[in-house]
Each structure stands twice: as structure tokens, then as C-alpha cells.
Amino acid sequence: MTLKIYNSLSGEKETFTPIHDNNVGMYVCGPTVYSNVHLGNVRTFMSFDFIYRSLVHLGYKVRYVRNITDAGHLTDDGDVDNDRFVKQSRLEKLEPMEIVQKYTVDFHKVLEVFNLLPPTIEPTATGHILEQIELTQKLIDKGFAYESNGSVYFDVLEYNKRGLNYGELSRRNIEELFANTRDLDGQNEKRNPQDFALWKAASPAHIMRWNSPWGEGFPGWHLECTAMSTKYLGDKFDIHGGGMDLKFPHHECEVAQGKACNGVSPVNYWIHANMLTMNGQRMSKSTGNYILPMELVSGNNDFFEKPFHPTIVRFNFMQAHYRSVLDISNEAMVASEKGFQRLMEAMKVLSNNNFPIAEVSSFDVKAWKEKCYAALTDDFNSPILIAHLFEAVNFIFKLKDGKETISENDLQELKTLMTDFVFDVLGLQNIEENNNEKLDQTLQVLIDLRNQARKSKNFDLSDQIRDRLLAEGIELKDGRDGTSYSIS
């Protein structure tokens, strides 16, 4: 079976051929850990989690590197003295490395909630300062970079003069770029406005700083990904991923650094994941159209009528192809929840029911399997895969009602494939049954305690139990047969 991947570099779906047999090297730009991970980021990382799971399922051995950006990321306005970590640390009155620790922990926790697998290597920018200094020196030695006031810049014009093609990934014309750039960062230091920083001199106020041949400073953001990807995956590797918004300038700069340093384009397949919108609009803190991942899960927000389990969110995200814009809304989430419940119900029927075994199946499992793999290997098409899974779901319910037949071999094959696709590849979790049972047990304990409180005339406590449950949307009803509950 051939795997096709849409390569942003060529703008086409290409047959995937790894450099080393069955081994795949994949690098994905990780988070900048100065604030809570937002829901759009979760979608991006989930897209690559699905791609990672798919590659593993298809039999590849994957080295999956995803970095942590914990230094050197300038603010949007390019204010050198005020990088995001320093800015946030002033705001929260914490050390910059406390900010890094706090939000790295948050990032890992959130991704675990949504059942993302950890990468096989998770390097940090601050752990690779030496490598970044070495790369900077190498670029100076080769004439692709120059020092200016203690900072070092990549010389974009020189790069182009040598026949290399700045703008090839984002398909931007360099003349246009020069015409449209306002120089905000290092005005008097750069030869050209498009030149980007490999190393920045630290001002006296800058806390995160390291020694270098050019004085104390900190590395440029683009350089860290080149340093870490090539260190762990080689000068040329198979897949580089990230959000669409990173294509320019971040990934364009990585291509330039790799080609200038090592003489080869660093990546064979560039994969870019599309963004997430909410209620048809871009998510943004400033407009208020914004929700944190855990607010969607807890229900503590103004946009959704109820909490949604992380696996429902995951199912919703998987229903869009990673290259399409995905819009979340209350209606879409409610529909996803229904779809997910039906899928889980079918999985239960499939594992519990003793179907009468027939000689011949009325469902062509072999053809269905081929369709599923065709979707998976067609640029990781999760929505088409899910549509095929629901063909099987419809069959399973009819089988249960005795309207279809299945042979022993086909039944075993269907069970294996459904389990693989639903849980291993899509990464969904069947937690609902468990959760309902646990919730019921917990509520029975609270009802017992409330009854004991009432018997001993501790009405303060019994009322408190009732009121606090009510505040959580759980109403206790005292009837002739004891106390029951309803959840709104």
C-alpha cells in the first residue's frame, strides 16, 4: 500500500518514501511555554498525533521529535528587551524558568487529557544553546550571516545571490517581501529588513542570557528548530510539521538555515495543519471569541451548553481533515457526542454479542478494509476513514437485529480492525461506561452521607450536600423509595 502525503513544498500529494527503509524521522514545532496552551494548538498537536499514530499503525518505526520553546521567542512587536518569557515573568512575578516550568507542566497535562502520545524526544531550546551557537558560527564562516552590535543576522540577499531560493516554501517572491516589510526589529543593525536574527544581544534588563563569541545574548527562534531537528534526525530528514501559521517566516527560515549550513534542503515532506475557528470566527483573546481547552471540558465557559469529555472533543477534531479549517460550535459538539455514543455502542455490541455465525457474510469486510486503508493512506484522511467506520457501525446494528450475517473469520477481522482504527489510530477512548458507573457510585456515597446527616439532625450538612450538588447540576429528589438524582 502506498502512502500519499500532501507536501507543502511542492503543493502536491506525493508518494511517501522514507530516507531509511521503514524508519521515519518526524519533527514538529512544539509550544512556546509562556502561557496556557490554547485550543487551536491542541488541534494542531492532535493532527500530528493522528499522523504519528497512523505512521506507526502502517508499520513505520517513527522517531518523533517535538521541541519545547523556552527561550528566545520575541514578542510580536519585535521588542528585543521584552521576550515573552521575561514579559510573563514580570506579570506573574516569577522567574522566567518558573514560567517555563509552569506552562510546560500545563502543556503536558492538557495533551494527556486529550490522549495525545508523547513524542519520542522532547528537546528544549535552553538545553541546546551550544548547538545553536555552533550553527551560528558555521553560518558566519560560510558567509551567510554577519555580526552587528553583538547580534548575528542571516543574510537573505546573500543566500539568494548564491542561487538558493528564499521564499520557496511559502511561495513568496523576495522582491515583494522586501517591498512589503516594515523593519521593526533591529532597525539599524540589519543589512536588509528580511534578514532574521540567529543570535540576539541581550540588553542589561534581559534575564535569560548566555555567553557567546559575540557577547551575552540569546538564540533566535528559527535557529533552535534547525539545531534540534538536525541534531536528532540528521541534516536531511523525512517529515517536518507545524501549524499553517508557522510556514512563514519560521519554516522558510529553517529551510534557508538548513540549505546554507549543510548544502541540502533539510526536509523531504513539509506538513502544515490548518487552524481552528469557533462559531465561524477566528479565536482570539482580544475579541473574546476564545476558550481554553479545559474550559471546554469542564463546561466553565459561555459558548457551550454543557461540558464535553475530551474524547468527544477529539472525535469532533478528527471529523475534519487536518488541512481543512475546523469550526467548533455547540451544535457540532452535540452532534459529535451523539455520533461518538453510537460508535461506542457498536463497539460494545461487537465485543459482547454472540452473533450467529454464518457460512457467508452479507458485508464485504475485505473491500471495507481496503477502503479504510485507502482513506488513511490518502494524506491521512480522518473524516473519510470515520465515514467508513460508520458503514461498519450500521452493519453491526443490523447484525445484532438478525438482518445481516457474518462468517467467523470476517467477525474476527472486523473486531480487530474496528479496535485498531477507533482506539489506536484515531486515539479515542471508551471511558464513558466507566465514568457513568463511577459517578453513580460516588453519588450513592453522597446520598448515604446526607441520609446519615439527616438522621442525626445535622441539617446544615445535609442541606449543604444537596445545595452543592445542585450547584454542579445534580438534583437530588426524595421519594417514597428513597433518594434519586438527575443530572442536567
Ligand SMILES: [Zn+2]
Ligand atoms: Zn519550529
